[in-house]
Amino acid sequence: MGHRITVKQIADELGVSMMTVSRALNDSPNIEAKTREKVLATAKKMGYIQNHIARSLVQRKTNTIGVVVPEITHSFFPEVIRGVEEVTYANNYQLILTHSAENAKREINAIDTLASKRVDGILISTAESAKSSKKYKQIMEMGMYIVFFDRCVHNIGASCVRIEDEKSSYKITEHLISYGYTKIAHLSGPTSVSIGQTRLNGFKKALKKNNIDLNKKYIVESGFHEDGGYSAMKKILDLPKKEWPRAIVAVNDPAAFGAMKAILEVGLKVPEDIAIVGFSDDIRSELMPAPLTTMRQPAYQIGKKAAEKLIKHIQNKDEIVEDIIIDSELIIRKSCGIYK
Amino acid sequence: MGHRITVKQIADELGVSMMTVSRALNDSPNIEAKTREKVLATAKKMGYIQNHIARSLVQRKTNTIGVVVPEITHSFFPEVIRGVEEVTYANNYQLILTHSAENAKREINAIDTLASKRVDGILISTAESAKSSKKYKQIMEMGMYIVFFDRCVHNIGASCVRIEDEKSSYKITEHLISYGYTKIAHLSGPTSVSIGQTRLNGFKKALKKNNIDLNKKYIVESGFHEDGGYSAMKKILDLPKKEWPRAIVAVNDPAAFGAMKAILEVGLKVPEDIAIVGFSDDIRSELMPAPLTTMRQPAYQIGKKAAEKLIKHIQNKDEIVEDIIIDSELIIRKSCGIYK
DNA sequence: TATATAAATGTTAACGTTAACATGAATTTA
């Protein structure tokens, strides 16, 4: 290993104690301005870079937070990370990013990684295949804080930053209904994930409110990805032609993209033959051949709020646990059937 | 802080020494199978999670690598990170992500953060405003390895994973020329960044080879982002109408998107009035109103190779420093003027 | 000027782990 300067070396160089060097480096009080400057100058000259490992060990605090995202390539998440990053940067926290690839086992692995690095807190959006909340609880018992975002776990004492999924889903479904559609299918997420359940609920409630009977064949689990949306839509198109739905509510935009592909493949048109709406306002949504009507989730905002809340929890034991709701926005484009 | 189990507590519980526990936990040799199992079972029961901080301190090795990306929301980078992540996960390395926001100062800050966490190596794609290579050198002198990707710094003893930017730029420019265009402008990156310089070089060489005079007004610095592309294109369109170029080579896709916006705003059409090509094959490129002709950079591959090379450097002092070239691919779409 | 007070600096121990060496028990070899 190359030359790594330590506090001791600086101290020896100047003939002072290690504590004096430490104090100067950390802007502590009770040190003469002249001494501080001398130390700082020498540290810089010698190319000193603080060893956070050692510092964290003795302070039992890392000034670091971890993030677990299910899929870094979905435009929603980088945008969230951007928001998180802005807050951590401003508050002098460091950030460790991990990735579950929508896989429960990898999510647990990621959380263990973060825990073993003794981060002060973790931001999580749960993986598609996540089933148990045991790991989250274990982490919290260790004294680490968790704030969920978008895909939350409730009633385990962690805060959560999200949009009103059920209402939003209700609203976008009603929007379709307002055009006269009654044969409406839902491509759902797994109900073990919060947004899978809540968006399904909103969908069902909208039908009920408008006296539309629920056709069980019209609820197909697609998961959150494009390929899942594609195969779920295929399954629907396997129904006899006269049973085909006239409109689709997809659990999110990527699933909607996959469904659109399946629809186009059988020679049907969006929205003329089948209308479709999504959720999240992916970066690609407005660029689609049939621009996608969707519920915008302000990703940057969500990241920012989640990071802020987490830091508050870390810095104040008594910070209240709460659901923080961010406004969503219905973005009407062409895919839902009307275009001005 | 909540209850945090230590090796000592496990040792006391079982009436053995800390080393025995440590050996069991780390799968070391010279420990009875029965003892190991007993320790493992107790550790699990007590909810032990290894303290990587303490371990890293004594081992002077963190099994962690850092990544510095300039802009996490550009689709190229998440895809790279995905590749990196796959490799680190498979090799049991942990990953710390940082973000420079294209800003030299923040890049230095990010590197210092990683250095203070004593990562074993760093993957960097340099920021748009990066000027000096001093910090990279300092880090390498500390014994940390650097592997650059996409935007590289040469001749400082670090490996680099990239496409052949100059040749690729040459090729895509010639592709435009093959359609008969001669009035071709270039929206360039800053020449202080490798790809800014090399892509400009390729552009120039293609003109020269085809006996097209270089018009200095046709080279405008746009940077790597959409808004930069937009304002650079505006500047070009401020020229007298008869001086307008008929085709544009943008340094990357986001810059091309910005330029397209500017072109459409003044009522011109792509590619009929002005043809345009980009670089990277952004996720949005094929969805654009005029699908963008571009040079595809296999982002996932780049991430994978870069991570693999870095881990090789870390594990083998004598690993050779090299430029690793990944094949790029010309993707011909509509924006360059011909569409089949 | 002696004393009280404040400011600057130093010393010791601890954070949680593992490397390196030391010991003791069990097994093999001559």
Add this chain to the structure above:
DNA sequence: TAAATTCATGTTAACGTTAACATTTATATA
């Protein structure tokens, strides 16, 4: 059966830093 070897386990010290307490020096107060 004694000596040599192997295997399992234990002890000590170290990684680089800072918290907590201790000491010295400078400054303010009576």
